[in-house]
Amino acid sequence: MTTRITPHLSDHRVLIANGSPGLRRLLNTLVGTLAMPAGIDEACCGTCALDTLVETPAGLVIADACMDQMDGLALLTAMRREARLARVPVILLRDPVRDPTPSHIWKAAGADAVLDKPLSLRKFAVSLRDTAERTAVAHSGAGTA
Numbered sequence: 001m002t003t004r005i006t007p008h009l010s011d012h013r014v015l016i017a018n019g020s021p022g023l024r025r026l027l028n029t030l031v032g033t034l035a036m037p038a039g040i041d042e043a044c045c046g047t048c049a050l051d052t053l054v055e056t057p058a059g060l061v062i063a064d065a066c067m068d069q070m071d072g073l074a075l076l077t078a079m080r081r082e083a084r085l086a087r088v089p090v091i092l093l094r095d096p097v098r099d100p101t102p103s104h105i106w107k108a109a110g111a112d113a114v115l116d117k118p119l120s121l122r123k124f125a126v127s128l129r130d131t132a133e134r135t136a137v138a139h140s141g142a143g144t145a
Contacts, residue, residue, distance in 0.1 A: 012059025046070025
């Protein structure tokens with residue numbers, strides 16, 4: 001029997017945007033097991049992620065910092081400018097060797113969480129739970145005027 005770490009994504013889709021098919025599969029398995037969302041979509045680059053989000057709204061995005069066509073920063077910027085996507089939480093995955101941008105810069109750009117690769121399963125699970133809880137609050141209308 002699988003115990004989900006959070007019930008907050010059961011009504012929401014998750015989008016995983018990453019250029020590595022292997023990492024997308026791994027994240028898909030982890031998210032599906034830990035959070036059991038309504039569905040999981042995948043995108044191989046930032047441009048595809050943005051197109052997918054416009055067509056199929058998500059309650060959470062897990063994106064890589066370094067992607068082809070549109071990197072994580074450009075994806076975050078585009079999402080925060082689009083009214084429908086502005087409040088969708090984003091967990092950003094980065095390789096500190098390929099992208100030495102400090103975490104606080106990513107958070108200032110709109111990332112809800114920034115995780116370094118290689119991923120720690122514990123840190124990923126905690127970040128997924130915390131971000132999913134914020135997703136539930138954002139979608140419930142709490143904290144809005």
